[in-house]
Amino acid sequence: MVNKSLTDYRGVHDLGGLLCEPFVPDEHDYEPWEKRVHAVRELLATKGLLRVDELRRAVEGLGEEKYKRLSYYEQWVWAISQIMLERGIVTDAEIGARVETVHARLASHD
């Protein structure tokens, strides 16, 4: 066989059994913004607007560089946004414009 079998394929999220740096049991208190992301995900799921497999598809489709660089809830907020775009609930232009508005507003508070 020249071709690799399909079972040789590993997604970037498929980490079980791989060699890695040493494990250290770290943890931090959840930040308020992380809890907000979690709550929005849960609420959208309750309303049938975001399924867990959709969220995971988006997270697993981040690409290796982003998957490794982004924190857990950074991955989630990006993935939730993607699904909301796909479902036509928000548009790219709306998100772009609102990010600018929020940025300007928060900068003015500092």
Next chain:
Amino acid sequence: MHDYTHHHPHPNQPDEEDGPFTEYRLLEVALRELLIEKQVITQAELHKTYQMMDDRGPHNGARMVAKAWSDPAYLDLMRRDATAAAKSIGLEPTWLNLIALENTDAIHNVVVCTLCSCYPWPLLGLPPDWYKSRTYRSEVVRNPRKVLAEFGTNLPETTEVRVHDSSADMRYLVVPKRPEGSEGWSEEELAELVTRDSMIGVVPALAIEDL
């Protein structure tokens, strides 16, 4: 202009401010504001969700474990249908398919989600960082004894270690061994011995002298 972020902290959240505003932090605020403006979600629903999240925590799983230690009929139900066992004491397993794993001298169970972060959060709250870390997910299935040792758990060679990989549709709750000397304790007292990490399976329940 509403400002949901800086000046109106949610009552159930810690006092400390969030860290610096990164690209994704801005996205979080932007997306949430848009969803509220479009009436996809409401601020009141969000607050209710924060409240529900705060009501979840290891105290829920600990109630199940303490009852399983005390009540043979409940232990039997947990063995047959752990989801029903959670519901029977008024806990919120919602959509969870739950399996209870009993630790004994012969078998030690430990739980992971190698693909992401699946976790019985209605019963344990949000998972600790290490549970979601690349290193735990990689290593615990390859060398569980080494990972357990990082938590100070050193098992005899005669104990079989079983690692259970959670999925979106199937979650696990470890029932740690009942600590020696806790005979005759009430369920409420026993629940104090049951920690989050003992229900993930990385440590035993507290010893009675640890209380």
